[in-house]
Amino acid sequence: HDEQITCFQKGIIQHIIDNFKYPETAEKAGLEGKIFVQFVIDQAGEVQKVVPVRWNFEGGSHVSGSPEVNPETGEKTWKVNNSPEAQESLDRAVELVESIPSMSPAIKDGKKISVQFTLPINMKLK
Numbered sequence: 001h002d003e004q005i006t007c008f009q010k011g012i013i014q015h016i017i018d019n020f021k022y023p024e025t026a027e028k029a030g031l032e033g034k035i036f037v038q039f040v041i042d043q044a045g046e047v048q049k050v051v052p053v054r055w056n057f058e059g060g061s062h063v064s065g066s067p068e069v070n071p072e073t074g075e076k077t078w079k080v081n082n083s084p085e086a087q088e089s090l091d092r093a094v095e096l097v098e099s100i101p102s103m104s105p106a107i108k109d110g111k112k113i114s115v116q117f118t119l120p121i122n123m124k125l126k
Helices: 002-019 024-029 084-098
Strands: 032-041 047-058 063-065 106-108 111-113 115-123
Touching: 002 084, 002 115, 024 084, 032 084, 047 084, 047 115, 084 115
Parallel strands: none
Antiparallel strands: 032 047, 032 115, 047 063, 106 111
C-alpha cells in the first residue's frame, strides 16, 4: 500500500518536473514563489476539481492569497489583481496539474474511491 502511494507521488512529481515551463511574464518580472494546488483523483483515476488553494510570490511584487468561493455554487475562482505574472503562474499551475495522465484510482475496502490531494509547486528562477 505504502509502495503504491510512493510510486503515485513520484509519478506526479516527475510529471510536474518534466512539464513545468516557467511563465514568461513571471520570468521577466523575476517572480518566484510557491503555489499549493488542490485536486481530486476520482474513482476512474482522472484528475478533477483542480484549484490553487494558496499562493505566495516574491520578486516583482509580493502577492499572496487564496481563491474566492461563490457562496451559492461553492465554485472556487482565483483572480490576482495588479499582477498579471502571478495570475499567469496560477493558471499555468492549474493547467499543469490538469495535464496529469489518468492513473489507477485509490482502493479502500475493495472499492475504488476518490481521493483529494494538495500539491506544492515551487517556482524558482535559476
